[in-house]
Amino acid sequence: NPPFSLFREYVAQLIKYDKKFLIIGNINAITYKEIFKLIKENKAWLGINLGRGISGFIVPEHYELYGTETRIDSSGNRIVSPNNCLWLTNLDTFKRHEGITLTKRYFGNEIEYPHYDNYDGINVNKTQDIPLDYKGFMGVPITFLHKFNPDQFEIIKFRKGNDEKDLSINGKCPYFRILIKNKRILTELSNNRGIPQVR
Known part of the structure; x- marks a missing residue:
């Protein structure tokens, strides 16, 4: 996975060479025109989880753990689960074929x-x-x-x-x-x- 600062360039390279991918990026990446275009054209989409739904990153001992986004698992791994990350992929998932149940109405409201x-x-x-x-x-x-x-x-x-x-x-x-x-x-x-x- 690339540094988030190289996200656009990395995705462009994957698309250019017609590669399958599953990568982590900053949630704001969906606002980049290059990334949004891929989503609009159905060439990439969000993975199953985002934000704290992503299990987290194992960090080294010297990394300070603070806030509600951190924990130590049963194996002693120091984990940070930031709420600003997403999966971007072009691998099909069951989730993207689930319809949103609509219950609200425009007319009358x-x-x-x-x-x-x-x-x-x-x-x-x-x-x-x-x-x-x-x-x-x-x-x-x-x-x-x-x-x-x-x-x-x-x-x-x-x-x-x-x-x-x-x-x-x-x-x-x-x-x-x-x-x-x-x-x-x-x-x-x-x-x-x-x-x-x-x-």
């Missing part, structure tokens, strides 16, 4: 899903709040990528509106958003006995 000033789409604050009855564009947090199923959703673009400025709502910009579209809108509605009205 429009006030909870404000429209962007500079893009024809709605803002969704949490992945669990993605509405099952909205067929337009939706901006979701970057943590959505951990649950992203390419058969269920299409990634449209990252962060920017039609004016190429950060997405905004009433002049204020939420933290980075990924614009997506639900590919299964009619299936979602029929599975949930939904109303036929979709937008």
Whole structure:
């Protein structure tokens, strides 16, 4: 695994030579345009765990253990489990084919899903709040990528509106958003006995 500072270059080399990979990187790597492009094009995706879900790194004796991210296991290994790491891979996993169960509705709750000033789409604050009855564009947090199923959703673009400025709502910009579209809108509605009205 390369130093995080060489992450982009390393991934580019792996892609160039058509290699299979499973590497650890900083969670902010998904905001790099080169990495996001691979995710959007379904050439790379997040692994099963991220953050503290990654079991951790064994560190040497001289490394200071502090905070809630550290522990010593039953074998005496000194382990640090930072909350800012992810797996990036192009190896298929069962997780990326699991659909997100959608239970929220846009219609009747429009006030909870404000429209962007500079893009024809709605803002969704949490992945669990993605509405099952909205067929337009939706901006979701970057943590959505951990649950992203390419058969269920299409990634449209990252962060920017039609004016190429950060997405905004009433002049204020939420933290980075990924614009997506639900590919299964009619299936979602029929599975949930939904109303036929979709937008």
